[in-house]
Amino acid sequence: MKNTKLVLFTTVFVCCALFASCSGGGSNVQSGFRVFGEKYVQVFGGGPPMFVAATSIQGNRLFDYSGATGSVSAFGPLLCLGPCPIEGGRAPARWNIVAGTPGLECIGYLTPNERDVTLNSLQTSKCLTFGIVFPFTAAPSLVDLQAPPATLVMTGESLTTTYGMPYIEYRDPYTGNLIGATSATYVSAKGSVLEAAAPNLSSVYDGVYNVLISNIRADGSLEPVGSSTISCTGRPYPYEPPPDPGPCGCPPDQPCMPCENPIQ
Amino acid sequence: MKKRYMSIGSLILLALLGGSAVWNMSGSAAHSSPRRVAPDEESNPLVKINQKARAAKDGDETATRELVDQMFLSLDLAQQFAELDDSIKDRLVRAELNHKKRNGNSSCSEQRVVHAVNLLADRIGTPAYTRTNVFEVRRLRANLLLYTSDLRERRINNGLRKGQKEDVMMSPLETFFVAVTLIQQKRHNPEYQLTNDEWIALHGGKRSAGGARKFEEEIKQRHLNSARTEEVRQAIQKGFAAMSPLDMLQLPEELLNTLGIER
Numbered sequence: 001m002k003n004t005k006l007v008l009f010t011t012v013f014v015c016c017a018l019f020a021s022c023s024g025g026g027s028n029v030q031s032g033f034r035v036f037g038e039k040y041v042q043v044f045g046g047g048p049p050m051f052v053a054a055t056s057i058q059g060n061r062l063f064d065y066s067g068a069t070g071s072v073s074a075f076g077p078l079l080c081l082g083p084c085p086i087e088g089g090r091a092p093a094r095w096n097i098v099a100g101t102p103g104l105e106c107i108g109y110l111t112p113n114e115r116d117v118t119l120n121s122l123q124t125s126k127c128l129t130f131g132i133v134f135p136f137t138a139a140p141s142l143v144d145l146q147a148p149p150a151t152l153v154m155t156g157e158s159l160t161t162t163y164g165m166p167y168i169e170y171r172d173p174y175t176g177n178l179i180g181a182t183s184a185t186y187v188s189a190k191g192s193v194l195e196a197a198a199p200n201l202s203s204v205y206d207g208v209y210n211v212l213i214s215n216i217r218a219d220g221s222l223e224p225v226g227s228s229t230i231s232c233t234g235r236p237y238p239y240e241p242p243p244d245p246g247p248c249g250c251p252p253d254q255p256c257m258p259c260e261n262p263i264q
Numbered sequence: 265m266k267k268r269y270m271s272i273g274s275l276i277l278l279a280l281l282g283g284s285a286v287w288n289m290s291g292s293a294a295h296s297s298p299r300r301v302a303p304d305e306e307s308n309p310l311v312k313i314n315q316k317a318r319a320a321k322d323g324d325e326t327a328t329r330e331l332v333d334q335m336f337l338s339l340d341l342a343q344q345f346a347e348l349d350d351s352i353k354d355r356l357v358r359a360e361l362n363h364k365k366r367n368g369n370s371s372c373s374e375q376r377v378v379h380a381v382n383l384l385a386d387r388i389g390t391p392a393y394t395r396t397n398v399f400e401v402r403r404l405r406a407n408l409l410l411y412t413s414d415l416r417e418r419r420i421n422n423g424l425r426k427g428q429k430e431d432v433m434m435s436p437l438e439t440f441f442v443a444v445t446l447i448q449q450k451r452h453n454p455e456y457q458l459t460n461d462e463w464i465a466l467h468g469g470k471r472s473a474g475g476a477r478k479f480e481e482e483i484k485q486r487h488l489n490s491a492r493t494e495e496v497r498q499a500i501q502k503g504f505a506a507m508s509p510l511d512m513l514q515l516p517e518e519l520l521n522t523l524g525i526e527r
Contacts, residue, residue, distance in 0.1 A: 051452040105307040124490045129307045176402025207471040231473035242397035245375035
Protein backbone atom coordinates (compact mmCIF):
# COMPACT_ATOMS: atom_id res chain seq x y z
CA MET A 1 0.00 0.00 0.00
CA LYS A 2 2.79 2.31 0.98
CA ASN A 3 4.63 1.48 -2.20
CA THR A 4 1.53 2.10 -4.26
CA LYS A 5 1.26 5.52 -2.72
CA LEU A 6 4.87 6.16 -3.53
CA VAL A 7 4.39 5.09 -7.12
CA LEU A 8 1.38 7.33 -7.47
CA PHE A 9 3.12 10.19 -5.80
CA THR A 10 6.21 9.82 -7.93
CA THR A 11 4.16 9.60 -11.09
CA VAL A 12 2.47 12.84 -10.22
CA PHE A 13 5.79 14.37 -9.33
CA VAL A 14 7.45 13.19 -12.52
CA CYS A 15 4.68 14.60 -14.66
CA CYS A 16 4.79 17.79 -12.70
CA ALA A 17 8.54 18.20 -12.83
CA LEU A 18 9.17 17.12 -16.38
CA PHE A 19 6.34 18.65 -18.19
CA ALA A 20 6.42 21.77 -16.14
CA SER A 21 2.69 21.95 -16.02
CA CYS A 22 2.47 22.74 -12.35
CA SER A 23 1.85 26.13 -10.99
CA GLY A 24 4.85 28.26 -11.62
CA GLY A 25 6.59 25.90 -13.94
CA GLY A 26 4.92 26.59 -17.24
CA SER A 27 7.24 26.81 -20.20
CA ASN A 28 4.82 28.94 -22.16
CA VAL A 29 2.47 31.76 -21.32
CA GLN A 30 -0.77 32.76 -23.03
CA SER A 31 0.19 36.38 -22.71
CA GLY A 32 2.89 38.19 -20.84
CA PHE A 33 6.33 36.67 -20.28
CA ARG A 34 8.35 34.36 -18.01
CA VAL A 35 10.96 35.16 -15.38
CA PHE A 36 13.60 33.16 -13.53
CA GLY A 37 15.96 34.12 -10.71
CA GLU A 38 19.43 32.60 -10.36
CA LYS A 39 21.99 33.03 -7.62
CA TYR A 40 25.74 32.95 -8.29
CA VAL A 41 28.72 33.16 -6.00
CA GLN A 42 31.93 34.90 -6.94
CA VAL A 43 35.21 35.77 -5.30
CA PHE A 44 34.99 39.34 -4.04
CA GLY A 45 36.22 41.59 -6.79
CA GLY A 46 36.29 39.05 -9.61
CA GLY A 47 36.81 35.44 -10.58
CA PRO A 48 34.49 33.03 -12.34
CA PRO A 49 30.90 33.19 -11.11
CA MET A 50 29.47 29.84 -10.05
CA PHE A 51 25.76 29.02 -10.07
CA VAL A 52 24.62 27.97 -6.60
CA ALA A 53 20.81 27.97 -6.54
CA ALA A 54 17.63 29.34 -7.96
CA THR A 55 16.26 32.28 -6.05
CA SER A 56 13.20 34.48 -5.81
CA ILE A 57 12.47 37.12 -8.41
CA GLN A 58 10.42 40.30 -8.45
CA GLY A 59 9.72 43.09 -10.88
CA ASN A 60 7.83 46.24 -11.67
CA ARG A 61 7.07 47.94 -14.97
CA LEU A 62 8.77 51.26 -15.60
CA PHE A 63 7.15 52.35 -18.86
CA ASP A 64 5.41 50.99 -21.95
CA TYR A 65 6.54 50.80 -25.53
CA SER A 66 4.18 51.27 -28.43
CA GLY A 67 1.52 48.56 -28.61
CA ALA A 68 1.95 47.33 -25.04
CA THR A 69 -0.69 44.92 -23.80
CA GLY A 70 -1.39 43.19 -20.49
CA SER A 71 -2.73 44.27 -17.15
CA VAL A 72 0.03 43.15 -14.78
CA SER A 73 2.53 45.87 -13.90
CA ALA A 74 4.30 44.27 -10.94
CA PHE A 75 5.02 40.78 -9.61
CA GLY A 76 6.73 38.92 -6.84
CA PRO A 77 8.77 38.01 -5.05
CA LEU A 78 8.14 34.65 -6.72
CA LEU A 79 9.98 31.36 -6.49
CA CYS A 80 8.90 28.78 -9.04
CA LEU A 81 9.53 25.24 -10.19
CA GLY A 82 11.03 26.60 -13.40
CA PRO A 83 10.58 29.95 -15.07
CA CYS A 84 7.63 31.75 -13.47
CA PRO A 85 4.93 32.73 -15.96
CA ILE A 86 3.82 36.33 -15.59
CA GLU A 87 0.44 35.97 -17.20
CA GLY A 88 -0.77 39.31 -18.43
CA GLY A 89 2.60 40.91 -17.78
CA ARG A 90 2.69 44.14 -19.72
CA ALA A 91 4.85 44.02 -22.84
CA PRO A 92 6.58 45.36 -24.77
CA ALA A 93 7.71 47.51 -21.91
CA ARG A 94 10.71 48.50 -19.84
CA TRP A 95 10.78 46.60 -16.54
CA ASN A 96 12.96 46.56 -13.47
CA ILE A 97 13.46 42.85 -12.67
CA VAL A 98 15.66 41.64 -9.82
CA ALA A 99 16.53 38.21 -8.46
CA GLY A 100 16.96 37.65 -4.73
CA THR A 101 16.80 40.29 -2.04
CA PRO A 102 18.97 43.24 -3.04
CA GLY A 103 21.50 44.23 -0.42
CA LEU A 104 20.79 41.30 1.87
CA GLU A 105 21.01 38.28 -0.37
CA CYS A 106 22.57 39.85 -3.45
CA ILE A 107 25.51 42.19 -3.63
CA GLY A 108 25.47 42.63 -7.39
CA TYR A 109 24.05 41.36 -10.64
CA LEU A 110 25.40 39.63 -13.74
CA THR A 111 22.42 40.86 -15.74
CA PRO A 112 20.97 44.37 -15.98
CA ASN A 113 17.97 44.98 -13.74
CA GLU A 114 16.32 47.40 -16.14
CA ARG A 115 15.47 45.64 -19.36
CA ASP A 116 13.12 45.74 -22.33
CA VAL A 117 10.62 42.92 -22.06
CA THR A 118 8.89 41.52 -25.13
CA LEU A 119 5.85 39.26 -25.24
CA ASN A 120 6.50 35.57 -24.50
CA SER A 121 10.16 36.21 -23.68
CA LEU A 122 12.12 34.62 -20.83
CA GLN A 123 13.74 37.13 -18.50
CA THR A 124 16.52 35.68 -16.35
CA SER A 125 17.96 37.76 -13.53
CA LYS A 126 21.28 36.61 -12.09
CA CYS A 127 22.29 37.88 -8.69
CA LEU A 128 25.71 37.63 -7.11
CA THR A 129 25.70 36.55 -3.52
CA PHE A 130 28.38 36.95 -0.91
CA GLY A 131 31.66 35.20 -1.59
CA ILE A 132 34.07 34.04 1.05
CA VAL A 133 37.50 34.55 -0.39
CA PHE A 134 39.08 37.90 -1.18
CA PRO A 135 41.35 38.80 -4.09
CA PHE A 136 45.09 39.18 -3.56
CA THR A 137 47.44 41.01 -5.85
CA ALA A 138 50.59 39.22 -6.93
CA ALA A 139 53.96 40.81 -7.69
CA PRO A 140 55.28 40.27 -10.19
CA SER A 141 51.95 39.65 -11.88
CA LEU A 142 53.67 38.89 -15.19
CA VAL A 143 56.33 36.21 -15.10
CA ASP A 144 58.89 35.59 -17.85
CA LEU A 145 59.27 31.83 -17.84
CA GLN A 146 62.76 32.15 -19.31
CA ALA A 147 63.82 34.19 -16.27
CA PRO A 148 61.38 33.40 -13.46
CA PRO A 149 61.59 35.38 -10.23
CA ALA A 150 62.99 33.71 -7.12
CA THR A 151 60.16 34.96 -4.92
CA LEU A 152 56.58 36.16 -5.28
CA VAL A 153 54.83 38.71 -3.08
CA MET A 154 51.06 38.54 -2.49
CA THR A 155 49.09 41.37 -0.94
CA GLY A 156 45.63 40.95 0.56
CA GLU A 157 44.24 40.45 4.03
CA SER A 158 43.43 37.92 6.79
CA LEU A 159 46.76 36.11 6.67
CA THR A 160 47.82 34.45 9.89
CA THR A 161 50.80 32.43 11.06
CA THR A 162 49.23 31.08 14.25
CA TYR A 163 49.43 27.43 13.18
CA GLY A 164 52.00 27.70 10.44
CA MET A 165 52.95 29.80 7.46
CA PRO A 166 50.20 30.29 4.86
CA TYR A 167 50.18 27.85 1.97
CA ILE A 168 50.08 28.88 -1.67
CA GLU A 169 48.83 26.63 -4.48
CA TYR A 170 49.18 27.36 -8.19
CA ARG A 171 46.74 25.79 -10.63
CA ASP A 172 46.45 25.57 -14.37
CA PRO A 173 43.08 27.15 -15.23
CA TYR A 174 42.61 24.82 -18.24
CA THR A 175 43.53 21.44 -16.80
CA GLY A 176 42.70 22.30 -13.19
CA ASN A 177 46.00 20.63 -12.32
CA LEU A 178 48.09 21.69 -9.40
CA ILE A 179 51.32 22.99 -10.88
CA GLY A 180 53.03 23.86 -7.64
CA ALA A 181 52.56 24.54 -3.95
CA THR A 182 54.72 26.26 -1.40
CA SER A 183 54.59 27.77 2.08
CA ALA A 184 55.08 31.47 2.67
CA THR A 185 58.47 32.48 3.99
CA TYR A 186 57.32 35.81 5.40
CA VAL A 187 54.02 37.33 6.52
CA SER A 188 53.65 40.95 7.58
CA ALA A 189 52.53 41.71 11.11
CA LYS A 190 49.19 43.02 9.86
CA GLY A 191 48.59 39.84 7.89
CA SER A 192 48.28 41.68 4.61
CA VAL A 193 51.48 40.74 2.78
CA LEU A 194 53.21 37.42 2.25
CA GLU A 195 56.37 36.44 0.49
CA ALA A 196 57.05 32.97 -0.87
CA ALA A 197 59.56 31.22 -3.06
CA ALA A 198 58.27 30.92 -6.59
CA PRO A 199 57.19 27.38 -7.48
CA ASN A 200 59.09 25.32 -10.00
CA LEU A 201 57.90 26.78 -13.29
CA SER A 202 60.06 24.63 -15.55
CA SER A 203 57.08 22.79 -17.03
CA VAL A 204 54.69 25.75 -17.09
CA TYR A 205 53.58 27.35 -20.35
CA ASP A 206 52.16 30.71 -21.41
CA GLY A 207 48.88 31.58 -19.79
CA VAL A 208 47.15 32.94 -16.73
CA TYR A 209 47.46 30.73 -13.65
CA ASN A 210 45.25 30.70 -10.58
CA VAL A 211 46.72 31.12 -7.14
CA LEU A 212 44.96 29.99 -3.96
CA ILE A 213 46.24 31.28 -0.61
CA SER A 214 45.26 29.39 2.55
CA ASN A 215 45.92 29.76 6.25
CA ILE A 216 46.81 26.69 8.29
CA ARG A 217 44.31 25.58 10.93
CA ALA A 218 45.17 23.97 14.27
CA ASP A 219 44.51 20.50 12.81
CA GLY A 220 46.81 21.14 9.87
CA SER A 221 44.00 21.57 7.37
CA LEU A 222 43.90 24.48 4.96
CA GLU A 223 41.49 27.39 5.09
CA PRO A 224 41.37 29.47 1.89
CA VAL A 225 41.62 33.20 2.50
CA GLY A 226 42.44 34.62 -0.88
CA SER A 227 42.98 34.06 -4.55
CA SER A 228 44.97 35.71 -7.29
CA THR A 229 46.30 35.15 -10.79
CA ILE A 230 49.73 35.23 -12.36
CA SER A 231 50.37 35.62 -16.07
CA CYS A 232 53.23 33.71 -17.62
CA THR A 233 54.98 34.31 -20.95
CA GLY A 234 58.01 32.96 -22.77
CA ARG A 235 57.04 29.36 -23.36
CA PRO A 236 54.24 28.99 -25.93
CA TYR A 237 52.26 25.76 -26.06
CA PRO A 238 48.91 24.71 -27.51
CA TYR A 239 46.05 23.40 -25.40
CA GLU A 240 46.34 19.66 -25.05
CA PRO A 241 43.18 17.50 -25.31
CA PRO A 242 41.70 16.25 -22.04
CA PRO A 243 42.67 12.71 -21.06
CA ASP A 244 40.27 9.90 -21.76
CA PRO A 245 38.48 9.14 -18.49
CA GLY A 246 39.04 5.43 -19.03
CA PRO A 247 36.57 2.59 -19.03
CA CYS A 248 33.80 2.82 -16.47
CA GLY A 249 35.36 5.83 -14.86
CA CYS A 250 38.31 3.92 -13.53
CA PRO A 251 41.13 6.05 -12.28
CA PRO A 252 44.26 5.25 -14.31
CA ASP A 253 46.18 3.98 -11.30
CA GLN A 254 43.38 2.34 -9.30
CA PRO A 255 41.48 -0.94 -9.58
CA CYS A 256 38.53 -0.78 -11.94
CA MET A 257 35.02 -0.98 -10.52
CA PRO A 258 32.08 -2.03 -12.68
CA CYS A 259 29.91 0.85 -13.85
CA GLU A 260 26.62 -0.84 -14.39
CA ASN A 261 26.73 -3.66 -11.86
CA PRO A 262 25.67 -3.08 -8.29
CA ILE A 263 28.49 -1.89 -6.12
CA GLN A 264 28.98 -4.01 -3.03
CA MET B 265 13.25 -2.26 -3.31
CA LYS B 266 10.54 -0.32 -5.03
CA LYS B 267 10.87 2.41 -2.47
CA ARG B 268 14.56 2.62 -3.23
CA TYR B 269 13.81 3.07 -6.91
CA MET B 270 11.22 5.67 -6.14
CA SER B 271 13.62 7.54 -3.94
CA ILE B 272 16.42 7.39 -6.42
CA GLY B 273 14.00 8.33 -9.16
CA SER B 274 13.10 11.46 -7.33
CA LEU B 275 16.75 12.22 -6.68
CA ILE B 276 17.73 12.28 -10.30
CA LEU B 277 14.82 14.40 -11.26
CA LEU B 278 15.76 16.82 -8.59
CA ALA B 279 19.38 16.70 -9.59
CA LEU B 280 18.43 17.38 -13.17
CA LEU B 281 16.19 20.16 -12.14
CA GLY B 282 18.62 21.18 -9.44
CA GLY B 283 18.76 24.88 -9.00
CA SER B 284 15.15 25.15 -9.96
CA ALA B 285 14.26 25.41 -6.32
CA VAL B 286 11.80 22.57 -6.67
CA TRP B 287 11.78 21.92 -2.99
CA ASN B 288 12.17 25.47 -1.90
CA MET B 289 8.62 26.11 -2.83
CA SER B 290 7.61 25.45 0.76
CA GLY B 291 4.13 24.52 -0.15
CA SER B 292 3.41 27.14 -2.73
CA ALA B 293 4.68 28.26 -6.06
CA ALA B 294 5.59 31.66 -4.77
CA HIS B 295 6.79 33.20 -1.55
CA SER B 296 4.79 36.25 -0.74
CA SER B 297 7.50 37.54 1.56
CA PRO B 298 10.99 36.09 1.14
CA ARG B 299 12.90 35.23 4.26
CA ARG B 300 15.44 37.86 5.23
CA VAL B 301 18.93 36.45 5.37
CA ALA B 302 22.14 37.42 7.07
CA PRO B 303 24.83 38.03 4.48
CA ASP B 304 27.49 35.57 5.51
CA GLU B 305 25.30 32.85 6.93
CA GLU B 306 22.58 31.92 4.54
CA SER B 307 22.82 33.89 1.32
CA ASN B 308 25.66 31.69 0.13
CA PRO B 309 24.50 28.07 0.47
CA LEU B 310 28.05 26.82 0.11
CA VAL B 311 29.07 28.37 3.43
CA LYS B 312 26.82 26.06 5.41
CA ILE B 313 27.89 23.01 3.44
CA ASN B 314 31.48 23.80 4.26
CA GLN B 315 30.71 24.29 7.96
CA LYS B 316 28.99 20.91 8.11
CA ALA B 317 31.79 19.29 6.12
CA ARG B 318 34.30 20.54 8.63
CA ALA B 319 32.27 19.13 11.52
CA ALA B 320 32.01 15.76 9.74
CA LYS B 321 35.71 15.37 9.03
CA ASP B 322 36.32 12.86 11.79
CA GLY B 323 33.72 10.43 10.52
CA ASP B 324 31.05 11.07 13.13
CA GLU B 325 27.77 9.60 11.88
CA THR B 326 25.53 12.36 13.20
CA ALA B 327 27.73 15.07 11.73
CA THR B 328 27.92 13.21 8.41
CA ARG B 329 24.15 12.91 8.30
CA GLU B 330 23.83 16.63 9.00
CA LEU B 331 26.21 17.32 6.13
CA VAL B 332 24.12 15.19 3.77
CA ASP B 333 20.95 16.95 4.95
CA GLN B 334 22.60 20.30 4.35
CA MET B 335 23.64 19.28 0.85
CA PHE B 336 20.11 18.28 -0.01
CA LEU B 337 18.83 21.54 1.42
CA SER B 338 21.40 23.80 -0.19
CA LEU B 339 21.34 22.09 -3.56
CA ASP B 340 17.56 22.24 -3.70
CA LEU B 341 17.43 18.46 -3.62
CA ALA B 342 14.87 18.07 -0.92
CA GLN B 343 12.85 19.63 1.80
CA GLN B 344 9.37 18.28 1.76
CA PHE B 345 9.28 14.60 0.96
CA ALA B 346 11.55 13.23 3.63
CA GLU B 347 10.32 9.68 3.15
CA LEU B 348 11.55 9.69 -0.41
CA ASP B 349 14.95 11.07 0.44
CA ASP B 350 15.86 8.75 3.25
CA SER B 351 17.26 5.82 1.33
CA ILE B 352 19.41 8.08 -0.80
CA LYS B 353 20.72 9.90 2.23
CA ASP B 354 21.35 6.59 4.01
CA ARG B 355 23.36 5.34 1.05
CA LEU B 356 25.45 8.50 0.97
CA VAL B 357 26.07 8.50 4.73
CA ARG B 358 26.98 4.81 4.70
CA ALA B 359 29.34 5.24 1.77
CA GLU B 360 31.03 8.24 3.37
CA LEU B 361 31.49 6.54 6.74
CA ASN B 362 32.91 3.42 5.09
CA HIS B 363 35.23 5.64 3.08
CA LYS B 364 36.53 7.19 6.31
CA LYS B 365 36.90 3.77 7.97
CA ARG B 366 38.99 2.64 5.01
CA ASN B 367 41.30 5.60 5.54
CA GLY B 368 40.12 7.43 2.49
CA ASN B 369 40.05 4.58 0.02
CA SER B 370 37.15 4.87 -2.36
CA SER B 371 36.14 3.94 -5.87
CA CYS B 372 34.93 7.50 -6.44
CA SER B 373 36.99 9.69 -8.73
CA GLU B 374 36.94 12.61 -11.14
CA GLN B 375 36.72 10.09 -13.98
CA ARG B 376 33.55 8.66 -12.53
CA VAL B 377 32.00 12.12 -12.39
CA VAL B 378 32.85 12.51 -16.08
CA HIS B 379 31.22 9.19 -16.91
CA ALA B 380 28.09 9.92 -14.87
CA VAL B 381 27.53 13.39 -16.32
CA ASN B 382 28.15 12.16 -19.86
CA LEU B 383 25.91 9.16 -19.33
CA LEU B 384 23.15 11.52 -18.24
CA ALA B 385 23.68 13.76 -21.26
CA ASP B 386 23.57 10.75 -23.57
CA ARG B 387 20.44 9.26 -22.03
CA ILE B 388 18.50 12.52 -22.12
CA GLY B 389 19.95 13.74 -25.40
CA THR B 390 21.11 17.15 -24.24
CA PRO B 391 23.48 19.20 -26.46
CA ALA B 392 27.16 18.31 -26.83
CA TYR B 393 28.23 21.14 -24.56
CA THR B 394 26.50 19.47 -21.61
CA ARG B 395 29.04 16.64 -21.81
CA THR B 396 32.17 17.04 -19.73
CA ASN B 397 35.78 15.92 -19.42
CA VAL B 398 38.36 15.41 -16.71
CA PHE B 399 39.80 18.91 -17.13
CA GLU B 400 36.41 20.54 -16.67
CA VAL B 401 35.67 18.49 -13.55
CA ARG B 402 39.06 19.48 -12.19
CA ARG B 403 38.38 23.15 -12.96
CA LEU B 404 35.09 22.94 -11.10
CA ARG B 405 36.80 21.26 -8.14
CA ALA B 406 39.41 24.01 -8.13
CA ASN B 407 36.66 26.65 -8.07
CA LEU B 408 34.78 24.80 -5.34
CA LEU B 409 37.94 24.80 -3.24
CA LEU B 410 37.31 28.50 -2.62
CA TYR B 411 33.98 27.76 -0.94
CA THR B 412 33.82 24.14 0.19
CA SER B 413 37.44 23.32 0.88
CA ASP B 414 36.51 21.17 3.88
CA LEU B 415 34.69 18.69 1.66
CA ARG B 416 38.09 17.83 0.35
CA GLU B 417 40.77 16.44 2.61
CA ARG B 418 43.37 19.16 2.24
CA ARG B 419 46.25 19.16 4.62
CA ILE B 420 49.64 20.64 4.18
CA ASN B 421 52.19 17.94 3.35
CA ASN B 422 49.60 15.21 2.86
CA GLY B 423 50.22 14.44 -0.76
CA LEU B 424 49.22 17.66 -2.49
CA ARG B 425 51.97 17.59 -5.02
CA LYS B 426 52.61 18.79 -8.50
CA GLY B 427 50.49 16.88 -11.01
CA GLN B 428 47.73 16.23 -8.49
CA LYS B 429 47.87 12.44 -8.86
CA GLU B 430 46.46 11.71 -5.42
CA ASP B 431 43.81 14.30 -5.81
CA VAL B 432 41.82 12.49 -8.51
CA MET B 433 40.31 10.29 -5.80
CA MET B 434 37.29 11.72 -4.07
CA SER B 435 35.11 10.84 -1.12
CA PRO B 436 31.57 9.64 -1.93
CA LEU B 437 30.07 12.87 -0.66
CA GLU B 438 32.46 15.08 -2.58
CA THR B 439 31.76 13.01 -5.68
CA PHE B 440 28.02 13.41 -5.26
CA PHE B 441 28.40 17.13 -4.55
CA VAL B 442 30.69 17.78 -7.52
CA ALA B 443 28.45 15.80 -9.87
CA VAL B 444 25.27 17.60 -8.84
CA THR B 445 27.04 20.97 -8.88
CA LEU B 446 28.39 20.27 -12.36
CA ILE B 447 24.91 19.33 -13.59
CA GLN B 448 23.68 22.64 -12.20
CA GLN B 449 26.44 24.51 -14.01
CA LYS B 450 25.64 22.69 -17.23
CA ARG B 451 22.03 23.77 -16.88
CA HIS B 452 22.60 27.39 -15.94
CA ASN B 453 26.16 28.67 -16.13
CA PRO B 454 27.47 29.77 -19.57
CA GLU B 455 31.03 29.17 -18.43
CA TYR B 456 30.33 25.45 -18.25
CA GLN B 457 28.00 25.29 -21.27
CA LEU B 458 30.93 24.82 -23.62
CA THR B 459 32.54 21.92 -25.43
CA ASN B 460 36.27 21.60 -24.88
CA ASP B 461 36.90 22.86 -28.42
CA GLU B 462 34.73 25.91 -27.76
CA TRP B 463 36.58 26.59 -24.50
CA ILE B 464 39.89 26.49 -26.34
CA ALA B 465 38.64 28.62 -29.23
CA LEU B 466 37.35 31.26 -26.83
CA HIS B 467 40.81 31.39 -25.29
CA GLY B 468 42.37 32.19 -28.63
CA GLY B 469 43.30 28.62 -29.59
CA LYS B 470 46.58 28.55 -27.74
CA ARG B 471 47.87 29.30 -24.30
CA SER B 472 48.67 32.96 -23.85
CA ALA B 473 48.92 35.44 -21.03
CA GLY B 474 46.06 37.53 -22.42
CA GLY B 475 43.88 34.66 -23.60
CA ALA B 476 41.33 34.94 -20.83
CA ARG B 477 40.10 38.43 -21.72
CA LYS B 478 38.21 37.36 -24.85
CA PHE B 479 36.77 34.44 -22.94
CA GLU B 480 35.57 36.60 -20.07
CA GLU B 481 33.93 39.08 -22.44
CA GLU B 482 32.14 36.30 -24.28
CA ILE B 483 30.91 34.69 -21.06
CA LYS B 484 29.64 38.06 -19.85
CA GLN B 485 27.58 38.33 -23.03
CA ARG B 486 26.30 34.80 -22.68
CA HIS B 487 25.13 35.54 -19.16
CA LEU B 488 22.93 38.22 -20.67
CA ASN B 489 21.01 36.09 -23.14
CA SER B 490 20.90 32.62 -21.47
CA ALA B 491 20.21 31.01 -24.85
CA ARG B 492 21.95 27.75 -23.99
CA THR B 493 20.18 27.54 -20.63
CA GLU B 494 16.88 27.63 -22.46
CA GLU B 495 18.15 25.10 -24.99
CA VAL B 496 19.13 22.70 -22.19
CA ARG B 497 15.80 23.17 -20.46
CA GLN B 498 13.94 22.25 -23.62
CA ALA B 499 16.24 19.30 -24.32
CA ILE B 500 15.58 17.92 -20.82
CA GLN B 501 11.82 18.18 -21.29
CA LYS B 502 12.03 16.54 -24.69
CA GLY B 503 14.44 13.84 -23.53
CA PHE B 504 12.34 12.79 -20.58
CA ALA B 505 9.14 12.86 -22.58
CA ALA B 506 10.71 10.31 -24.92
CA MET B 507 11.98 8.08 -22.11
CA SER B 508 10.06 5.08 -20.79
CA PRO B 509 9.09 5.20 -17.11
CA LEU B 510 11.24 2.16 -16.43
CA ASP B 511 14.30 3.74 -18.02
CA MET B 512 13.60 6.89 -16.09
CA LEU B 513 13.53 5.03 -12.80
CA GLN B 514 16.60 2.94 -13.58
CA LEU B 515 18.72 5.87 -14.68
CA PRO B 516 19.42 7.28 -11.20
CA GLU B 517 20.55 3.91 -9.88
CA GLU B 518 22.85 3.63 -12.85
CA LEU B 519 24.21 7.11 -12.18
CA LEU B 520 24.91 6.52 -8.50
CA ASN B 521 26.66 3.27 -9.38
CA THR B 522 28.66 5.05 -12.05
CA LEU B 523 29.71 7.61 -9.48
CA GLY B 524 31.08 4.73 -7.42
CA ILE B 525 28.82 5.40 -4.43
CA GLU B 526 28.45 2.06 -2.71
CA ARG B 527 25.11 0.76 -1.49
